Amino acid sequence: xxxxxxxxxxxxxxxxxxxxxxxxxxxxxxxxxxxxxxxxxxxxxxxxxxxxxxxxxxxxxxxxxxxxxxxxxxxxxxxxxxxxxxxxxxxxxxxxxxxxxxxxxxxxxxxxxxxxxxxxxxxxxxxxxxxxxxxxxxxxxxxxxxxxxxxxxxxxxxxxxxxxxxxxxxxxxxxxxxxxxxxxxxxxxxxxxxxxxxxxxxxxxxxxxxxxxxxxxxxxxxxxxxxxxxxxxxxxxxxxxxxxxxxxxxxxxxxxxxxxxxxxxxxxxxxxxxxxxxxxxxxxxxxxxxxxxxxxxxxxxxx
Amino acid sequence: xxxxxxxxxxxxxxxxxxxxxxxxxxxxxxxxxxxxxxxxxxxxxxxxxxxxxxxxxxxxxxxxxxxxxxxxxxxxxxxxxxxxxxxxxxxxxxxxxxxxxxxxxxxxxxxxxxxxxxxxxxxxxxxxxxxxxxxxxxxxxxxxxxxxxxxxxxxxxxxxxxxxxxxxxxxxxxxxxxxxxxxxxxxxxxxxxxxxxxxxxxxxxxxxxxxxxxxxxxxxxxxxxxxxxxxxxxxxxxxxxxxxxxxxxxxxxxxxxxxxxxxxxxxxxxxxxxxxxxxxxx
Numbered sequence: 001x002x003x004x005x006x007x008x009x010x011x012x013x014x015x016x017x018x019x020x021x022x023x024x025x026x027x028x029x030x031x032x033x034x035x036x037x038x039x040x041x042x043x044x045x046x047x048x049x050x051x052x053x054x055x056x057x058x059x060x061x062x063x064x065x066x067x068x069x070x071x072x073x074x075x076x077x078x079x080x081x082x083x084x085x086x087x088x089x090x091x092x093x094x095x096x097x098x099x100x101x102x103x104x105x106x107x108x109x110x111x112x113x114x115x116x117x118x119x120x121x122x123x124x125x126x127x128x129x130x131x132x133x134x135x136x137x138x139x140x141x142x143x144x145x146x147x148x149x150x151x152x153x154x155x156x157x158x159x160x161x162x163x164x165x166x167x168x169x170x171x172x173x174x175x176x177x178x179x180x181x182x183x184x185x186x187x188x189x190x191x192x193x194x195x196x197x198x199x200x201x202x203x204x205x206x207x208x209x210x211x212x213x214x215x216x217x218x219x220x221x222x223x224x225x226x227x228x229x230x231x232x233x234x235x236x237x238x239x240x241x242x243x244x245x246x247x248x249x250x251x252x253x254x255x256x257x258x259x260x261x262x263x264x265x266x267x268x269x270x271x272x273x274x275x276x277x278x279x280x281x282x283x284x285x286x287x288x289x290x291x292x293x294x295x296x297x298x299x300x301x302x303x
Numbered sequence: 304x305x306x307x308x309x310x311x312x313x314x315x316x317x318x319x320x321x322x323x324x325x326x327x328x329x330x331x332x333x334x335x336x337x338x339x340x341x342x343x344x345x346x347x348x349x350x351x352x353x354x355x356x357x358x359x360x361x362x363x364x365x366x367x368x369x370x371x372x373x374x375x376x377x378x379x380x381x382x383x384x385x386x387x388x389x390x391x392x393x394x395x396x397x398x399x400x401x402x403x404x405x406x407x408x409x410x411x412x413x414x415x416x417x418x419x420x421x422x423x424x425x426x427x428x429x430x431x432x433x434x435x436x437x438x439x440x441x442x443x444x445x446x447x448x449x450x451x452x453x454x455x456x457x458x459x460x461x462x463x464x465x466x467x468x469x470x471x472x473x474x475x476x477x478x479x480x481x482x483x484x485x486x487x488x489x490x491x492x493x494x495x496x497x498x499x500x501x502x503x504x505x506x507x508x509x510x511x512x513x514x515x516x517x518x519x520x521x522x523x524x525x526x527x528x529x530x531x532x533x534x535x536x537x538x539x540x541x542x543x544x545x546x547x548x549x550x551x552x553x554x555x556x557x558x559x560x561x562x563x564x565x566x567x568x569x570x571x572x573x574x575x576x577x578x579x580x581x582x583x584x585x
Contacts, residue, residue, distance in 0.1 A: 039435030
């Protein structure tokens with residue numbers, strides 16, 4: 001039963017260990033099999049069927065769900081909205097979070113307070129956050145219209161005009177998530193050795209030169225990681241959309257997960273909904289593989 | 304010479320000052336929605352519907368909170384949310400530390416492959432498993448129950464990974480002494496490893512609790528009676544019903560946000576550690 005030290009040989013792969021390992025793992029295995037492994041395969045199966053969940057009637061319809069999806073103009077609109085949201089949030093989000101992380105990397109008075117302030121939106125519930133922002137965006141009494149009035153901009157009916165609503169969603173999305181990237185960028189910045197900067201200073205490099213030629217290249221792995229993670233999460237945005245705009249007006253902020261949700265749990269078309277979710281899975285899979293490839297090169301490539 | 308030095312100083316002072324002004328102004332903008340929410344929650348309607356907006360209420364009254372709590376059973380929602388979040392957290396502490404122990408300490412055939420598959424499940428998006436998971440619960444007859452909210456969350460690949468990495472750093476000598484004294488594996492986990500892993504367990508607890516307390520989509524799918532609503536679901540329904548009653552809505556939002564903000568204030572480092580480790584997003 002005893003294993004001595006770290007040099008474990010073949011002999012220690014004993015039945016005793018196997019049995020106890022099985023017991024230690026069994027609660028997790030049961031949950032995972034039921035709520036992850038089975039669902040992954042079952043939703044693939046569903047995507048080729050027409051499925052009425054209450055009568056239990058199943059009909060194999062081949063690729064019909066997928067062709068229906070690609071022929072649906074609503075699907076393309078939803079995919080477009082999701083892409084606009086993703087492309088809209090990420091650059092602002094990354095620029096802001098890098099800027100803040102860079103400033104907080106200096107010795108500032110109240111640095112801890114500032115970090116808490118920037119991170120606070122991340123931890124609060126998306127539902128409550130979206131309720132607050134609905135009030136911020138109120139066309140008559142909201143803080144946003146009041147603030148932009150100082151810039152000479154007329155009141156905008158934020159949540160009732162298609163373009164404005166997407167814009168409103170993007171701003172709120174940035175507010176809600178840039179704190180995560182700030183933390184990740186901060187970790188990246190702390191990983192850059194000080195002597196790089198010292199050497200550059202000896203060569204007479206200025207602030208911008210140091211930023212462009214040391215900070216930016218040294219942060220490239222972090223930046224790539226953040227970019228992929230942000231794309232994965234932006235593609236799955238749901239909660240804030242549900243509460244802030246409910247996908248409206250006129251479907252202008254309806255995103256992919258919202259579309260899946262509607263078909264699955266409002267119309268109970270589980271087959272069609274599964275096909276959409278598998279499409280989303282495929283997109284995210286490509287992104288995830290890019291990330292895995294990067295992580296591998298980071299973990300093994302450096303050695 | 305002296306004059307030049309002081310002008311450099313002035314420039315440097317101005318630069319620092321403007322940096323402070325910009326970053327603090329930005330922080331105020333980020334915090335503005337919070338402040339606005341809290342201040343609005345104490346105002347009555349006549350002070351809410353004014354333009355230009357008025358920051359401070361003339362008096363801080365708690366009426367909106369009383370009205371919000373009588374308009375919807377927020378007390379009950381609270382109980383549901385806290386109960387579910389606590390149950391999932393406790394469950395994950397147990398299942399994840401057991402699984403992590405197996406991966407970190409036991410030698411068995413196929414261990415590394417299994418661990419790799421475990422990590423792989425972290426990459427499966429939620430919305431792919433959501434529909435069949437709902438159906439499983441439907442078949443089990445668990446829709447609209449605490450079980451529907453709790454059971455699917457009782458295991459976590461992230462939690463297992465986090466604890467496994469931590470367990471690996473604990474020196475084995477301590478366990479060997481316990482084994483020699485005749486302890487079983489479960490006792491070693493309970494008496495030796497768990498007490499040494501408090502920081503990792505704290506990170507997992509806080510992270511899980513926050514995630515479950517803030518969860519919305521799962522509750523939206525599996526819950527349909529009012530008494531089973533969580534705070535987040537209750538607030539979302541509340542916002543549909545009282546669409547422009549900002550007094551009640553802000554009071555409701557404050558209650559939905561406050562517990563997490565308080566925990567965050569005291570245990571910030573665990574939140575940040577969790578975020579950094581998982582890169583997890585909203």
